[in-house]
Amino acid sequence: MTNSERVAIIGAGPSGMAQLRAFESAARAGAEIPELVCFEKQADWGGQWNYTWRTGLDEYGEPVHSSMYRNLWSNGPKEALEFADYTFDEHFGRPISSYPPRPVLWDYIAGRLAKTQVRDLIRFETAVRWVEFDEDREVFRLTSEHLPTGRTTTEEFDRVVVASGHFSFPNVPHFDGIETFPGSVAHAHDFRGAEALAGRDVLVIGSSYSAEDIGSQAFKMGARSVTASYRTAPMGYDWPEGFEERPCVERFEGRTVHFADGTSKEVDAVILCTGYLHKYPFLPAELALSSPNNVYPDGLYRGVLWQGNPRLAYLGAQDQWFTFNMFDAQAWFVRDVILGRIALPDEGERAASIAAWRKRFAEIDSAATEIRFQADYIRDLLECTDYPAFDLDRVVEIFLAWKHDKKADIMGYRDRVYPSVMTGTLAAAHHTPWLDELDDSLERYLEADALLV
Incomplete structure (x- = not known):
């Protein structure tokens, strides 16, 4: 009615x-x-x-x-x-x-x-x-x-x-000299997959969840290196070899990115995780x-x-x-x-x-x-x-455990399991570690899991 x-x-x-x-x-x-x-x-x-x-x-x-x-x-x-x-x-x-x-x-x-x-x-x-x-x-x-x-x-x-x-609606700040950068530049809003980043040196600007996840995706999909640039504080995880954090971007000169600590690095792709x-x-x-x-x-x-x-x-x-x-x-x-x-x-x-x-x-x-x-x-x-x-x-408590798990293993925390607050059911471990799982389809997820039940 x-x-x-x-x-x-x-x-x-x-x-x-x-x-x-x-x-x-x-x-x-x-x-x-x-x-x-x-x-x-x-x-x-x-x-x-x-x-x-x-x-x-x-x-x-x-x-x-x-x-x-x-x-x-x-x-x-x-x-x-x-x-x-x-x-x-x-x-x-x-x-x-x-x-x-x-x-x-x-x-x-x-x-x-x-x-x-x-x-x-x-x-x-x-x-x-x-x-x-x-x-x-x-x-x-x-x-x-x-x-x-x-x-x-x-x-x-x-x-x-x-x-x-x-x-x-992406927040897209200006960076001095970015117009001289000859590689690809995209905001996280327009990021559709990290496969194209394989073999490339990737700069992720930001320290948000987007930066954390897109940087991790780039690493997972075979980027040669991943650099995350932070404005106020680093994410602070124990990143694997080939993944590093540097302070704020000061300017671009072609493929060279200059950071606030005086260091520089050549990159092929820039992803703006700027909110x-x-x-x-x-x-x-x-x-x-x-x-x-x-x-x-x-x-x-x-x-x-x-x-x-x-x-x-x-x-x-x-x-x-x-x-x-x-x-x-x-x-x-x-x-x-x-x-x-x-x-x-x-x-x-x-x-x-x-x-x-x-x-x-x-x-x-x-x-x-x-x-x-x-x-x-x-x-x-x-x-x-x-x-x-x-x-x-x-x-x-689950959120706090999640933060602890990320601090302990940023590339492996998704392999952890928790009990449901609503039913008490303990989650099942996925059949493939996240870092090795390259198929995110519903069919793969459910059919493969079903074989383990």
């Missing part, structure tokens, strides 16, 4: 799918829910988890959304992102490894919704062009374009949920979140509701240790605000809440503190809804 409100969900990636799941769960329990319309620019759901060979622009001239690349394997334990209402055991029917490849995680995300009707609520290959709020009538006017036909539609919604993510921008080109300034990438962006009540207009919500807009189950916690909270199950405090109380969380955020002094901060944030949301409870402290 539906009530009279209309809700637009922008994006059908993991957070948009979480919002659809939240409402579907309420409807299944007998609640009246709003009319839902989800807009997705791509031809399928999954957001970042949809791999495409395309870079730059897609077949419709739209900026390519996904930053996924071949042979991407999860860089965090699946036990830390598992849905509380749909476990890996339920989906696969047997234990799988703790660090699955992209196609396996995509299959899991899609599988949770496969037996529902929510896919019918998604307008695929439809880009949201503009959203504005009519303050007199308290409605949003949303203009979208169906990309295959070019047909433009404007319609009204009572609420808007922005679930478009913030890993699609992403919060950018919402379909929103006017008064509705658009503008924030550095951190775990508690300013201006969002409970990390989701836009302070300037709480009829607008953002999912997954913060930096993330937790992912899928945090998106669920946010989506359930937003759902219950929309359904009237959670009373919204006045503007002053919301501002005080934001300030309190921001104060605590400012006191974070380590990765461990930040992980616990995000766990407490999720716990705060879960206490308000009927999302299945799970042991967040145990997830924190």
